[in-house]
Ligand SMILES: Nc1ncnc2c1ncn2[C@@H]1O[C@H](COP(=O)(O)OP(=O)(O)O)[C@@H](O)[C@H]1O
């Protein structure tokens with residue numbers, strides 16, 4: 205049995221244990237290293253990114269092969285828009301990874317350990333956002349870049365893209381898709397439930413288009429048009445120069461819109477993390 | 483030093499922690515005792531800034547948990563619920579924690595070795611048994627080599643070997659001068675490990691005392707008598723104004739009785755005794771009396787505790803079920819000193 209509390213000598217120094225590991229204020233850099241370890245050490249990252257690569261490369265190349273084989277003339281359709289469907293489907297992988305980056309911590313209980321190690325909610329959210337965004341951006345840029353090169357080499361029946369078109373179809377698309385993933389991360393933090401947050405995000409991507417398809421009434425024409433133009437697939441198409449109508453957002457506007465929504469969602473996620481019990 | 487001041491937590495209408503104030507002093511093992519649902523885990527989560535208090539505050543060396551630099555180097559905690567990512571290896575689970583507090587990577591291997599998980603370091607923690615999971619949690623608490631360690635019911639669900647290991651680990655950590663704060667719903671477990679005791683019931687502080695004082699103040703002492711002429715003996719005792727209770731097995735018990743006087747009385751009246759022994763009520767009984775007292779106190783808040791009421795039935799049941807095995811030793815040791823030599 206250990207020494208009873210009272211029997212401690214009155215003047216004896218209590219709690220004399222000092223750790224040999226020096227302490228200094230923790231920084232965002234430490235949190236980034238930690239989050240990088242986390243994201244690379246779970247299988248779901250490999251799965252989502254693996255499927256993403258397959259979809260973007262596979263569908264992009266299939267489209268090019270199909271156009272070549274059918275001898276179809278693409279006319280005004282920009283060559284690189286052949287990559288659109290692969291990226292649209294691939295964005296579901298990015299959404300999933302974004303949600304899992306934070307929601308899986310709630311599912312497993314890891315969040316308690318994470319916040320005990322790093323009590324600053326802002327730092328955790330920032331570190332997760334930066335690590336996820338950079339990883340997603342690099343992967344999507346590599347995929348879209350590779351697909352664009354191959355399509356340009358394979359398809360002869362269409363005009364070669366200009367430098368600006370190439371830039372938008374790679375860097376622009378990657379920024380847009382990664383920002384969509386960041387929005388998913390914020391939604392994951394708000395909902396704290398992986399399946400729920402993924403469902404919500406797929407709804408956000410698909411629902412406006414589906415709704416628009418079913419709005420037959422002439423009185424709803426304005427709403428229908430807006431849903432169409434501002435739906436995420438249509439805005440993604442803007443980066444390929446193949447937007448659905450002439451009146452919707454153009455140029456880099458879709459990225460600004462999505463960026464603003466994402467910033468607001470991240471702000472909400474921070475407020476929730478800061479005030480909620482874990 | 484951890485200081486709690488008026489700490490209160492309400493979940494809707496349910497008050498889980500009720501105006502709790504106490505200090506966890508450095509260099510000793512402080513046991514945090516209370517029946518299931520008393521609010522121990524909630525208190526510990528508030529200490530770690532995971533739950534927000536409804537009112538009151540917790541200070542660690544004068545600072546709020548959120549203001550600690552690299553907190554794993556101050557406090558290591560083992561929580562009651564699972565708190566690791568099962569899809570990640572034990573090594574990587576610890577590595578990401580180490581990195582977030584700038585703890586050198588070699589510490590990961592060190593603590594895995596300390597808790598005996600080196601062989602499964604690269605295995606996903608999903609497949610770990612309850613005991614292995616508990617060891618991994620303890621490894622994460624030890625990672626920053628902290629001065630303060632908090633364990634929430636560390637022996638829950640462990641096999642005897644694991645329980646023994648954790649007990650010895652806590653003693654070794656305390657011997658190094660660390661502050662240990664450990665919760666349990668088992669008095670017997672606390673008696674084996676804690677120097678100081680904080681008891682709560684229904685979220686309220688019931689006792690903040692040294693283990694020795696707790697035992698002295700809370701255990702009932704009585705003299706036990708057995709006699710074939712027990713009816714005669716009852717008569718004699720009654721005539722001498724001594725109150726007796728009769729137990730189910732036919733023995734007589736005299737609360738706070740003086741063993742010499744009882745022996746002399748029996749001799750005077752030539753009563754044969756088969757047993758005459760001083761007894762102390764067990765620690766678990768003392769604990770049950772205390773928590774039952776808290777219920778009593780809630781009902782009539784104008785008076786003090788009054789005579790010790792009967793232990794709450796439901797509580798006693800669950801306790802007795804779990805108190806088998808090593809738990810019994812404590813009671814035996816403590817009452818032995820009085821029991822012999824008559
Ligand atoms: N998140 C929560 N929401 C609602 N009630 C809770 C929550 N956490 C704990 N409680 C309640 O608070 C009380 C104290 O629980 P807890 O701290 O887990 O007790 P202990 O750890 O002592 O067994 C219990 O009645 C429990 O039901």
Ligand SMILES: [Mg+2]
Pocket residue numbers: 522523524562634635
């Ligand atoms: Mg508990």
